[in-house]
Amino acid sequence: MAMLSVKGVKKSFGDLKVIRDINIDVNKGEVLSILGPSGSGKTTLLRCINFLEIADEGKMIFDGVEYDMHNATKKQISELRKHTGFVFQSYNLFLNKTAIQNVTEGLIIGRKMPKDKAMKIGLDALDKVGMLDRKDFYPHQLSGGQQQRVAIARALATNPKIIYFDEPTSALDPELTGEVLQVIKKLSDEGMTMVIVTHEINFARTVSTDVILMEDGYIVERNTAKEFFDDPKEQRTREFLQMITNTLGED
């Protein structure tokens, strides 16, 4: 059975239909990348799955528990979020907390974990993303790439069953994307279940098991990573990949 199964999600902002009936399944250990042009609804979809936006319609089964994506209770949502991690495009580290405090806050406050236990988990998580030596730094003392690595450690520390990445490298200077992508690659090698909204085509190719192309609120194609890039089913996917490759070529 799928770890995450989303059925019939719809979401509009006013008259603008951002997501028009989407179904997604993600199995345990799978890394699903969602590609698509700007405004295709990728980020909104990801936010709906973690209830940062409330969908107009849709059903979701996560780890065997069913949720109404429009009418879930606060309690259900907070229970769900105890098992998911979310990494934002703009990192959103707590600005008044150091790196280690950022990582342990959800454990000590959100989960009432004893401090010493949380600290141990937090240090392990920072170590994993290579940020242990910066554990007492505040966000403003860290580079974008370092902040994003701390944000990944923060998501990891809560021992999530799935981690959602919302364009994790889009806000970074090009020379800093590598360190973040490396960390995500490492997680994928360890079998972490992940859904990644990204513009990094090459990264999606190496890290993903499956890839989706979204456009205008629809899924154009879902395929295995290899098929998606080497032999896509849809003409539209070919065009999209062509366009991306051309743009990269001009850089």
Next chain:
Amino acid sequence: MTSRVWGIVLDSFGKILLPGLTVTIPLTILSFTFAIIIALVTAMVQFANVKVLRKIARFYIWIIRGTPLLVQLYIVFYGLANVGILLKPFPAAVIVFSINEGAYAAETIRASLESIPVGQLEAGYCVGMSYMQTIRRIVLPQAFKTAFPSLFNSLIAMTKNTSLAANITVTEMFMVTQRIVARTYEQLALYLEVALIYLIFSTILTYVQKWGEKKLNITEKSEV
């Protein structure tokens, strides 16, 4: 100035300073503390958009900001007596100053809360914290830092505004000065003297503010 005036001024210094320490400062500290509590609640119900309470908060701010502080003092101390509510001068002053400053500070705090990026709240939710946990641990501490200079401004203003309490028979510094003036007829020297004492109080507070801002700025953006 003649030696007679100097004599009066020197002789009065302790007499004016004493109620400054025993009345003006306690009145300010008590009123400001209550004001901040009122302001926090008033700001939070608006920030969290609590249905009916939000309207009540707006109404309260509208009334208080729209009427003069001196008139509010008269209504509470002299006016309420007409309907049988007799308050002693000091408690009446504390009530009016708290409610008055509460309305202004509420706006300062609300604006600071709204200046915190929504991503901070979302990040709190996503690591498994509740709304109130995120507000208390993440949003309020950051908002407080933003609000601190304005709130301190208000504290300095309130220290001086407590002189209005003389109008409702609170024997604070200004009231005592007026009494000495009534005996000696040295208006200029004595009013300048009390002004100087207020200035000393404000100056001390200004230094406290500087020190406080430095403390708070540990997490402040220095570059980027």
